[in-house]
Amino acid sequence: MSLFLWILVSTIAGGVLSVAAAATVAFKASPARIPMLISYAVGAMLGAVFLEILPHAFHSAPSTKALGGVILLGLIVFFVLEKLVLWRHHHGDELETAPSQPVRGHAHARHGSETDGGRSGMMIMVGDTFHNFVDGVLIAASFLANPQLGLVTALAIIAHEVPQEVGDFLVLLHSGFSKRQALLFNLGSSAAMVLGGMLGYAALSALQAWVPYLLGFVAAGMIYVSVADLIPGLHRRPELKATLHQTALMGLGIVSIWVVRVLTGHVD
Numbered sequence: 001m002s003l004f005l006w007i008l009v010s011t012i013a014g015g016v017l018s019v020a021a022a023a024t025v026a027f028k029a030s031p032a033r034i035p036m037l038i039s040y041a042v043g044a045m046l047g048a049v050f051l052e053i054l055p056h057a058f059h060s061a062p063s064t065k066a067l068g069g070v071i072l073l074g075l076i077v078f079f080v081l082e083k084l085v086l087w088r089h090h091h092g093d094e095l096e097t098a099p100s101q102p103v104r105g106h107a108h109a110r111h112g113s114e115t116d117g118g119r120s121g122m123m124i125m126v127g128d129t130f131h132n133f134v135d136g137v138l139i140a141a142s143f144l145a146n147p148q149l150g151l152v153t154a155l156a157i158i159a160h161e162v163p164q165e166v167g168d169f170l171v172l173l174h175s176g177f178s179k180r181q182a183l184l185f186n187l188g189s190s191a192a193m194v195l196g197g198m199l200g201y202a203a204l205s206a207l208q209a210w211v212p213y214l215l216g217f218v219a220a221g222m223i224y225v226s227v228a229d230l231i232p233g234l235h236r237r238p239e240l241k242a243t244l245h246q247t248a249l250m251g252l253g254i255v256s257i258w259v260v261r262v263l264t265g266h267v268d
Helices: 002-026 030-061 064-096 102-114 120-143 147-174 177-202 208-234 238-263
Strands: none
Touching: 002 120, 002 177, 030 064, 030 147, 030 208, 030 238, 064 147, 064 208, 064 238, 120 147, 120 177, 120 208, 147 177, 147 238, 177 208
């Protein structure tokens, strides 16, 4: 199978199929089950970063110092991007406090923002569409660097897409969308992953020298999302039993990445 077909299949699986899986879970499962999926996603992402992406990037980069700088820059960029999202949401809250709005309505809006993680349904879709597009580019970059690396990266992205999509479904349903509307919006958003993969293939095939540095940026994004966004949510359950479950599922996520490496013969 050509690299183009691998990228196409992987982005479709990462986008459309993850939405289908998430819809099945979100429409039947309670929100209390989401932390279990997030724990596995954290392990899968960190396993992909430290077992596959970074070793390959450092091995193929012309300058390891430059690559380290890219990773550092990536962490700062993702920090700033998240700040912009938070600022926009805070600005929206200030508009809700205008004198023309009744106090009770504002309290209700406040309560709603707490239940949906601080973002409205449409804000979730805008951010998720951009995220899916970037994921498609990352999958393309990984396959162009190495087919086995691309497979592992695609698996890690699918692993974190499913719990994220579950969360998106719950936010949309909470915001008043019907199940059909939530499914259509998520499918449209996830289609951006296929577009990102195709554009990434077209652009990166002529810029192979940039692949190690893009992989470093990929690693920075995965590390930031895992450590800054997902893990803090897991700390809301500090009791021993929950901690043991979370740790076991994180370990399962890491092991799943290692298993893929073994099955594909990509072991040192």
